[in-house]
Amino acid sequence: MSAARKLVVPIVGIGLLVALIGLPAQADNKGMEILEARCSGCHDLKGPAPATLKELWARKGPDLFYAGNKYKRAWLESWLQKPKRIRPAGYFYVDHIKPTEDGDVIDKSTLKPHMALSAEEAHDVAEALMSLKANSHLITKGEYKPGKISLTMGEMRFDKFRGCMACHEIEPGYGGLSGPEVYTVARRLQEDFMMSYMRDPQAWDPKIFMPNMHLREGDLEKFVHYFRALSEEDFE
Ligand code: HEC
């Protein structure tokens, strides 16, 4: 064998190795390219969260710069292919309601459907979003310990005791309209994130309209039990 041919073999070998190691990063990169090109006009991918109301009002969609600490990957991948409205009155409630004699109603004509991705794009974008891990210091991994609460007790706490239902729907068409629906929240969000967010929403998003409800530590877990129970119901 000539010296040149002896060299080619290890070089091809190294090339293959590099290609293999590079593979997981590739989905990430493709996903990141899509995010930058098609999503960054409406979603903040870099942070920090808006520090003033004016900055908040300028936002067109929820922040995604801490997506990897917030969403469940499987949900992201499927929702991005078939997005369904999460906030019944759109991202900013006041932009999409009209006053009538019977009170405020949602002006559906102002609500536009969310863009959808192909299966392959959704896979790559979900991968890229899961790599965005800002605010990790607010998350205690494994903090949430699974447990049970009945739907009746859960609803009593959510509605009567704490008044959360003024802003959140617990089933389609039942509950408040200004916040995200909670009957799908346990499919969408990581349990440890929900604990942290309910404890102090402003730590994540200083100007957001979700009030700090000063929940007791024990209550945080019970609400997550409740959301998980709701997510097992089939409302569709
Ligand atoms: C025209 C503006 C716009 C563009 C472009 C856009 N989004 Fe959105 N996005 C929104 C709005 C508004 C919502 C809130 C929808 C709701 O509550 O029903 C949203 C919601 C989401 C959510 C759920 C977030 C949550 O916490 O509820 C994800 C994930 C998401 N978008 C990802 C993407 C990705 C990925 C792209 C690019 C491929 C993209 N979006 C492009 C406006 C946009």
Ligand code: HEC
């Ligand atoms: C004044 C209205 C209001 C009240 C009352 C309220 N929330 Fe919220 N909540 C919001 C808004 C607004 C958001 C965040 C919206 C966003 O990110 O777009 C939110 C977000 C959340 C989220 C994260 C959901 C998601 O999809 O991102 C959870 C969980 C939650 N609230 C639970 C509760 C609980 C539990 C209570 C009662 C103890 C409560 N909320 C009371 C308005 C409210």
